[in-house]
Amino acid sequence: MKDVDIADLRRITDLVKTKHGYDFTNYAMSSFKRRIVRILELYNLNTEGLLKKLLDRQFTEEFLNEITVNVTEMFRDPSFWRILRDDIIPAILLNHQKIRIWHAGCSSGEEVFSMAILLKEMDLLHNAQIIATDLDTNILEKAKKGEYTIKNMELNEKNYIRFQGSGVLKDYYKEINGKAILDKSLVADVSWRNHDLVKGGIFNKFDLILCRNVMIYFNQALQNEVLKKFHESLFKYGYLAIGSKESLIWCDIANKFIVVNNEEKVYKKIKD
Amino acid sequence: MSKFNLHNRYKAVVIGGSAGSFQGIVKILSSIPSNFPLPIIMCLHRLKHVRNGFVEALSIKSTVEVTEPYDKQNIKKGHVYLAPANYHMSVELGNYFSLSTEEMVNNSRPAIDITLGSCAYVYRNKLIGILLSGANKDGGLGMKYIKDKGGLTVVQEPTECMIDTMPKAAMSLTTIDHVLRIEQIVRLLNELHKLYKT
Numbered sequence: 224m225k226d227v228d229i230a231d232l233r234r235i236t237d238l239v240k241t242k243h244g245y246d247f248t249n250y251a252m253s254s255f256k257r258r259i260v261r262i263l264e265l266y267n268l269n270t271e272g273l274l275k276k277l278l279d280r281q282f283t284e285e286f287l288n289e290i291t292v293n294v295t296e297m298f299r300d301p302s303f304w305r306i307l308r309d310d311i312i313p314a315i316l317l318n319h320q321k322i323r324i325w326h327a328g329c330s331s332g333e334e335v336f337s338m339a340i341l342l343k344e345m346d347l348l349h350n351a352q353i354i355a356t357d358l359d360t361n362i363l364e365k366a367k368k369g370e371y372t373i374k375n376m377e378l379n380e381k382n383y384i385r386f387q388g389s390g391v392l393k394d395y396y397k398e399i400n401g402k403a404i405l406d407k408s409l410v411a412d413v414s415w416r417n418h419d420l421v422k423g424g425i426f427n428k429f430d431l432i433l434c435r436n437v438m439i440y441f442n443q444a445l446q447n448e449v450l451k452k453f454h455e456s457l458f459k460y461g462y463l464a465i466g467s468k469e470s471l472i473w474c475d476i477a478n479k480f481i482v483v484n485n486e487e488k489v490y491k492k493i494k495d
Numbered sequence: 496m497s498k499f500n501l502h503n504r505y506k507a508v509v510i511g512g513s514a515g516s517f518q519g520i521v522k523i524l525s526s527i528p529s530n531f532p533l534p535i536i537m538c539l540h541r542l543k544h545v546r547n548g549f550v551e552a553l554s555i556k557s558t559v560e561v562t563e564p565y566d567k568q569n570i571k572k573g574h575v576y577l578a579p580a581n582y583h584m585s586v587e588l589g590n591y592f593s594l595s596t597e598e599m600v601n602n603s604r605p606a607i608d609i610t611l612g613s614c615a616y617v618y619r620n621k622l623i624g625i626l627l628s629g630a631n632k633d634g635g636l637g638m639k640y641i642k643d644k645g646g647l648t649v650v651q652e653p654t655e656c657m658i659d660t661m662p663k664a665a666m667s668l669t670t671i672d673h674v675l676r677i678e679q680i681v682r683l684l685n686e687l688h689k690l691y692k693t
Contacts, residue, residue: 253585253613254595292597299581300546381544436596439566446567467546468579468594470565 225263231270232256238274243283245358246421247290249445258290265289288361292440296378297333297392299435300467301385303487308341311462311489315430318460322351323429325456327420328437329355332366332410333379336395338433339409344389348409354427356418363415369396369405376403421445425455432457436466443473450474457492464489499673499683501647503690506621507570507586508533509614511607511637513540513629515657519677520627524557524575526681531559532691534570536586538578538610540603540629546580553577564592578605585613601633611637620645623687625680627651629661638665649673649680 227235232255236247247255263273276282298304315322322342326335335355342348357363371379376396383392396403418426420437432453438446453463454476463480465488471477480490512520516539527535541549553561553575563579569591570576578584582594583605600606607626611634614622624641626634628651642648648671653659655676665671675683 251587251593251595253587253593253616254583254597257597257609292595294596294598385544439594439596443567466566466594466596468563468565468582470567473567 225260225269227256227259227263227270232259234270234274235259235277238277239283239286242278243280244422245283245287245419249421249442251440251442254292254440255290258292262286262289284361287359291330291357291359291362293330293359293362295330295333295436296375296382297337298379298382298386299334300487301382301387303435303464303467303489304337304341304386306484306487306489307464308345310484311431311464312342312345312347315462316347319430319458320350322347322431323427323458324351324353325427325429325432326353326355327418327432327434327453329357329363329366329415331362331371332369333371334433334435335366335413336369336405336409339413340383340388340392340395341386343409348412351412353410353413354416354429355413356416356423358417358419358421360417363417367410367415369407369410371403371405373398373401373403420449420452423452425452427456428458429456429461430458431462431464433464435464436469439466439469447474451476454479454492459492459495461492462489463492499686501683501687501690503532503687504621505533505623505647505687506618507536507614508623508625508684508687509536509538509611509641510625510627511538511611511629511634511661512627513607513631513633513658513661515628515630516651519651519680520553521556522677523681523684524553524559524561527558527684528688529558529573530688531573531684532688533572535559535575536570536584536610536614537561537576538584538605538607540605540607540631540633541580543581543604549580550577564594566592566594568592578610580605583609585609586617587613588617590617601631603631603633607634608637612640615640615644615646618644618646622646623649625649625651626662626665628656628658630658631660632664634661635664635668638671639669642669642671647672649675649683651680652676
């Protein structure tokens with residue numbers, strides 16, 4: 224197996240930052256290092272070779288695609304999606320007629336489709352404005368297509384059954400050439416945008432932000448910065464959902480949120 | 496000098512296990528002193544979609560509370576940590592955990608190789624790695640990383656394992672310092688505890 228030391232990692236992040244404007248300096252070290260090793264093995268490069276290739280814009284796009292972790296599921300943590308349907312969405316509707324949702328770091332879009340299915344089954348899809356963002360343009364293109372391998376659909380279907388949806392997941396996709404093609408009408412009104420949580424600004428206000436298992440790739444300093452952006456992007460009494468094993472308690476502005484559901488890690492903004 | 500060749504400069508114990516390791520783990524956790532001087536970091540193969548129950552089952556007989564760490568949680572001595580379902584668990588320089596949802600490794604998430612590898616990187620020669628019964632080769636490479644950094648390597652005696660694929664994978668990849676039955680692993684950990692008291 225190939226190995227890289229911290230000095231090499233620093234050279235790589237410095238180059239990508241100065242040359243292309245992507246800042247991975249504050250990514251969590253262990254997973255970032257594994258991603259770099261993965262790329263070195265995939266392209267059969269050493270550090271010098273990688274640094275040379277990173278001068279090229281085209282290659283850097285591929286690099287971004289491999290650096291970011293794009294492993295996701297539909298209805299991952301079914302109990303979270305039940306809470307969303309049974310508690311959170313109804314609570315938002317008490318104050319707002321339209322539900323504004325941001326999927327931050329949407330990857331290949333599984334959670335965006337999950338959300339659309341959930342809303343459709345509540346007959347609320349037309350009441351929702353969904354914005355889905357990722358820093359990786361390739362994965363956004365993939366997300367828009369909504370094409371997943373049949374192998375992954377087995378897990379997605381199991382999750383959907385545990386979510387206790389009102390239909391069957393098969394209602395929402397067709398099998399064509401060994402792929403599951405999701406119903407595009409589900410995401411017809413979704414706005415897919417290229418946005419980097421590290422350097423991107425505030426662009427809208429939301430009732431609900433989903434950012435599950437994204438900030439685990441950041442160190443605590445960066446988690447802090449991103450949480451400030453989420454705080455600013457939420458309406459007062461808006462909700463933030465993070466991964467089940469993530470926590471906000473050590474962030475600077477944790478006191479501006481309360482925990483609505485600790486098991487599923489849903490927070491509510493209570494102070495501006 | 497103890498027969499296990501221990502010293503009191505270790506920073507952590509890391510344990511990997513899979514099929515057939517549950518009884519052994521319970522025996523170990525119920526036999527160590529409640530003021531064990533090091534963190535015990537465990538990565539055990541488990542069902543991906545079942546988040547609850549495992550940590551509770553391990554806690555019943557354990558002398559120390561077993562918890563699943565949150566991302567970026569600090570690591571403390573005398574605590575037992577279990578890799579949560581459907582996340583890889585790594586240790587970072589600075590002595591805290593980070594979790595990830597990266598691709599499965601050896602068909603596993605959590606993968607033992609990832610936990611052991613990151614522990615080897617952070618704790619280097621101040622680490623004890625223990626690999627128990629299992630039906631998969633996951634953990635074998637992790638034990639090699641530990642040995643390569645100068646850590647102490649221990650596997651469960653294959654004849655005592657319900658399935659010996661895992662310890663045997665480690666034995667074929669690297670030097671194993673001690674091949675022990677569960678009761679001897681317990682003795683090793685208790686001896687370690689004594690070294691830290693004096």
